[in-house]
Amino acid sequence: MPSLGSIRRSFTPWEDAGAKPYISFKNVTKRFGDFTAVDNLSLDVYEREFFSLLGPSGCGKTTLLRMLAGFEEPTEGELYLDGQPLKGVPPHKRPVNMMFQSYALFPHMNVADNIAFGLRQDGMEKSAREERVAQMLKLVKLEEFARRKPHQLSGGQRQRVALARSVAKRPKLLILDEPLGALDKKLREETQFELMDLQQQLGLTFMIVTHDQEEAMTMSDRIAVMDKGIIAQTGTPAEIYEAPNSRYVADFIGSVNILEGKVVSSGDGHVEIDGPDGKFVGAVRSHAPADGATAWFAIRPEKMRVSREKPDGVDNAIKGEVWDIGYLGDMTIVNIRLESGKVVQAAMINQSRIVDDPIGYDEHIWLSFSADAGVVLDR
Numbered sequence: 001m002p003s004l005g006s007i008r009r010s011f012t013p014w015e016d017a018g019a020k021p022y023i024s025f026k027n028v029t030k031r032f033g034d035f036t037a038v039d040n041l042s043l044d045v046y047e048r049e050f051f052s053l054l055g056p057s058g059c060g061k062t063t064l065l066r067m068l069a070g071f072e073e074p075t076e077g078e079l080y081l082d083g084q085p086l087k088g089v090p091p092h093k094r095p096v097n098m099m100f101q102s103y104a105l106f107p108h109m110n111v112a113d114n115i116a117f118g119l120r121q122d123g124m125e126k127s128a129r130e131e132r133v134a135q136m137l138k139l140v141k142l143e144e145f146a147r148r149k150p151h152q153l154s155g156g157q158r159q160r161v162a163l164a165r166s167v168a169k170r171p172k173l174l175i176l177d178e179p180l181g182a183l184d185k186k187l188r189e190e191t192q193f194e195l196m197d198l199q200q201q202l203g204l205t206f207m208i209v210t211h212d213q214e215e216a217m218t219m220s221d222r223i224a225v226m227d228k229g230i231i232a233q234t235g236t237p238a239e240i241y242e243a244p245n246s247r248y249v250a251d252f253i254g255s256v257n258i259l260e261g262k263v264v265s266s267g268d269g270h271v272e273i274d275g276p277d278g279k280f281v282g283a284v285r286s287h288a289p290a291d292g293a294t295a296w297f298a299i300r301p302e303k304m305r306v307s308r309e310k311p312d313g314v315d316n317a318i319k320g321e322v323w324d325i326g327y328l329g330d331m332t333i334v335n336i337r338l339e340s341g342k343v344v345q346a347a348m349i350n351q352s353r354i355v356d357d358p359i360g361y362d363e364h365i366w367l368s369f370s371a372d373a374g375v376v377l378d379r
Contacts, residue, residue: 011221013046020083022047022205023068023173028077030063037063039229040077047082050199050206052216055226055252061209064226065175068207069098082172095172099179103162105150112137112146115165122169136164139198156191163195167202174199176208192218213253217241225249241300243285246379250298257304257344258377259297263289271376273297276340280316282376289378299374301347306334306359307366315371320344322363334359336367 013019021044030038038060045051053061066072067079070091079086086094097118105114115136119129137143140160150158159179166174179195196219199206210216216223217237224234225248233240233249244250247258261275266288272281273295282297289295310317320336323343332348346367348359359365 011048013049014044014222019046021045021080022049022082023207024078024080025064026078026080028064028067028074028079030060030067030072031075036229038067038074041229041231043224043231043234045205045207047205048203050196050219050221051208052220052223053207053209053226054211054213054216054223056211059226060229061211061226062177065098065177065207065209068173069096069175070094071098096175097166097169097171097173098175098177099162099166100177103150103158105158105161105165107150110147110149111142111153111161114150114161115168118165118169132168136168139167139201140164159191160194163198167198167204170202171204173205173207176206178210179208188212188215189218195219217253225252243375244298244377245286247296247298247377250375250377255301255345255347257299257301259299259342259344261295261297263291263293263295265291270371271295273376277318277320277338277342280318281371282374283372284376287378289376293378296377297374298377299369301333301345302331302349303369303373304344304346305368306336306346306348307368308359308363310366311368314368317366317368319364319366322359322361322365325359325361332358336365 023045025041025043028038028041029036041064053064055061063072067074068081068086070086070089073087081094081096106117109117112133116129116133119132124132137146140163142157142160142164145153145157150161153161163179192215195206208216208219220237222234222236223240225232225240227248233245235243240249241253244253250256250258259273259275259277259280261273264272264274264279266272266284270281270283271288272279280297305311318338320338322334323337324335326333329350331350334346334348335343336346337343344367
């Protein structure tokens with residue numbers, strides 16, 4: 001299947017059969033007693049990639065990164081960085097730095113000393129160390145805060161100090177475990193783009209753990225969605241969002257409507273599904289379910305159109321009743337109760353400031369969507 005897009009369109013080493021992975025997990029399993037945190041997982045990440053591990057709490061994301069950093073050893077399987085096996089290599093000898101959600105800054109040290117700490121531990125000569133610290137302060141725009149203590153900084157500033165300290169030693173790989181979790185929404189959104197710019201400037205490979213879907217979608221070249229110690233799907237943000245391979249992935253990334261039914265017929269990359277609310281046609285991204293099999297059609301709320309009259313010349317139209325309305329400023333979210341009793345969601349962009357004759361509660365309306373607006377799933 002051709003790529004549905006990525007943040008950097010020209011950067012797609014995973015599509016090159018000859019490209020060598022920078023990080024490789026090969027059949028890695030990690031058990032804690034009777035609990036399997038990571039289950040026979042294989043994954044390749046490429047140099048200079050901004051790669052996100054996304055999933056609910058307890059799915060194995062952080063355990064995967066801790067094995068890469070050297071804080072945990074795999075129970076089974078092999079782990080490679082830049083072609084070199086990491087088994088038995090202690091954390092301080094790996095060209096890897098890990099930035100934690102708590103930032104773990106030294107409260108008794110000022111900003112400059114916090115950034116210089118790792119360089120001093122490595123025995124870097126004083127003048128070179130001071131030059132490197134100055135470079136890092138400039139990079140994260142904190143030159144005027146060099147003599148302040150962590151408690152004198154805002155949450156966003158402390159986050160940037162931790163980031164500067166993490167990259168000061170010029171690691172080959174920077175691991176970030178929920179790095180923006182302590183920031184408020186607006187600052188988190190601003191910092192996402194700062195992280196992307198910083199990663200590009202330094203030319204590093206970033207692996208980030210997050211449970212925030214928007215964060216992963218914004219920053220990543222690729223995303224691996226995890227579930228109970230396995231990878232459910234790996235792809236670019238657009239591939240994960242527009243072409244999920246299962247109901248789990250579709251439901252985990254953003255809002256989605258999932259319509260269930262039996263396959264009536266298939267052909268030319270589409271299937272006809274007969275469900276409780278009538279027949280409709282959906283697109284198949286991989287292989288078509290067999291006739292008579294249960295299938296699910298996943299469609300995002302913004303792909304659904306709402307109208308009072310049944311539209312002409314569309315692939316699919318379903319009748320329903322307006323159940324709830326949520327005005328969000330840039331868009332209006334409408335929950336529609338179908339004749340079967342199922343409630344689905346449509347998103348209407350508010351393109352003008354004044355809306356004449358808006359859709360209201362309890363109105364009987366039509367939902368329409370094209371066959372290619374969603375994807376048919378068989379699991």
